[in-house]
Amino acid sequence: MPVAVTPVSTSMTQATLSTRWTQLVLGLIAMMSISSPQYVWTLFTKSFQDNLHTNLAAIQITFSIVIVLQTWLSPLQGYLVDKFGPRLLIAIGCLMSGLGWVTSAYVTNLAGLYFTYGLFCGVGTGIVYIGIIGLMVRWFPDRRGFATGMVAAGYGFGAIATTFPIDTMLRSEGYQHTLVVFGVILGIVGAAAALFLRMPGPADALPPAPAMASTRDVAPKAMLRSKVFWLMFVMMTMMSTGGLMIISQFAAFSRDFGVASVMVFGLAALPLALTVDRITNGLTRPFFGWVSDRIGRENTMAIAFLMEAAAVTIMILFRDNALVFVCLSAVVFFGWGEIFSLFPSTLTDTFGTQYATTNYGFLYMAQGIGSVLGGPLAALLHDATGSWLPVFGIIIALDILTGVLALAVLKPMRKAYSP
Structure with a gap:
């Protein structure tokens, strides 16, 4: 759906302009503060495994709990943020995420790990993620794609700032001290930022939304009865599943292709690709969000x-070339991470802002389904066929199908939608 570019309203005061950019920075800080429980988890698995005297599979259930609670409880979390406001709920979410790290440092069994790291970090990060996205689509009606992309990028980039300090402290002070120190720091930093968040009020003369955006607010119950929502849900599920198939098995198929240890620019291809991919996965969110604000x-x-x-197609055709593998994997992630800016902005354009946080909570469940399907399906298909090629065939098909659906079905369906 082409979206007319709306210039910043002349009625928007300098104070309002400053306030909404301040809100964006505060949201970015809060998102960065909750990224480590997911993206730095892998650094702690060996320590938990040794201390709790169990196997890796049992430890990894903790990570699954985090993702499931973060995504599948998001409608409830969004409802609470809409009802009680972002300041209190997002501050509580940041503190819960930090508390998950602090309390997990003292657990002595698997159940304790599930109920500390899994429960507190999963619920806490979910509240913050949904709350910040819901807030940004309200403050930036004219730049929803860019604003949601910026804070979504913060969720990915936050771990870049903490990975090396955490790894260093782990080696020198042990995992328990590291969890406590960084749990306290990240919880306090996120909560402090959250305490200055607020919803836009009547006095905030914000610019209007694009001409094609909905001027009516659709409640969750009515949204769930609409075909356009379920089309978006299926599309986001397909993109999440395909992307997570790659993410979850990236190291495995790079080793099978024989490129993992090949040197590229003086570095092994696998860690180099993972580093570059993390950067492009973050950059794509504000970039394509910004693009969507202009071309639809x-x-x-x-x-x-x-x-x-x-x-993905070219990467597979030249899979034995380490340089091509690194470069194309970066492009793959650049074409995937933008789902976290495009789908929330599209949803709000379609169903309005009043229930934006709760509504996105329902759509965000698609990411939870993708996380459950992506990794296991890829592994099962590889085990059944003895090859990664069928897995990549599915990924390519999902990408093409979703791209075609966006233009051929979603675009006219959104244009014709009337609540």
Whole structure:
């Protein structure tokens, strides 16, 4: 759906302009503070395994609990943020995430780990993620794609700032001291930022939303009865599943392709690719969000999703070339991570802002389904066929199908939608 670019309203005061950018920075800080429980988890698995005297599979259940609670409770978390406001709920979420680290440092059994790291970090990060996204689509009606992309990128980039300090402290002070110190720091930093968050009020003369955006607010119950929502849900599920198939098995198929240890620019291809991919996975969110603010959500979806399909295809055709593997994997992640800016902005454009946080909570469940399907399906298909090629065939098909659906079905369906 082409979206007309709306210039910043002349009625928006300098104070309001400053306030909404301040809100964006505060949201970015809060998102960065909750990224480590997911993205730095892998650094702690060996320590937990040794201390609790159990196997890796049992330890990894903790991570699954975090993801499931973060995504599948998101409608409830979004409802609470809509009802009680972002300041208190997001501050509580940041503190819960930090508390999960602090308390997990003292557990002596698996159940304790599940109920500390799994429960507190899962619920806490979910509240913050959903709350911040819901807040940004309200403060930036004219730049929803860019604003949601920025804070979503913060969730990915936050771990870049903490990975090396955490790894260093782990080696020198042990995992328990590291969990306590960083749990306290990240919890306090996130909560402090959250205490200055607020919803836009009547006095905030914000610029209008694009001409094609909905001027009516659709409640969750009515949204769930609409075909356009379920089309978006299926599309996001397909993109999440395909992307997580790659993420979860990235190291495995790079080793099978024989490129993991090949030197590229003086570095082994696998860690180099993982580093570059993390950067492009973050950059794509504000970039394609910004693009979608100018050329339309569905047009941008088609470009990004079909670009990912092409990149995966070329990466597989030249899978024995380490340099191509590193470069194309970066393009693959650049074509995937933008789902976290395009889908929330499209949803709010369609169903309005009053229930934006709760509504996105329902859509965000698609990421939870993708996390459950992606890794296991890829592994099962590889085990059954003895090859990664069928897995990548599915990924390419999902990318192409979702890109085509964006233009051929979602675009006219959104245009015709009337609540």
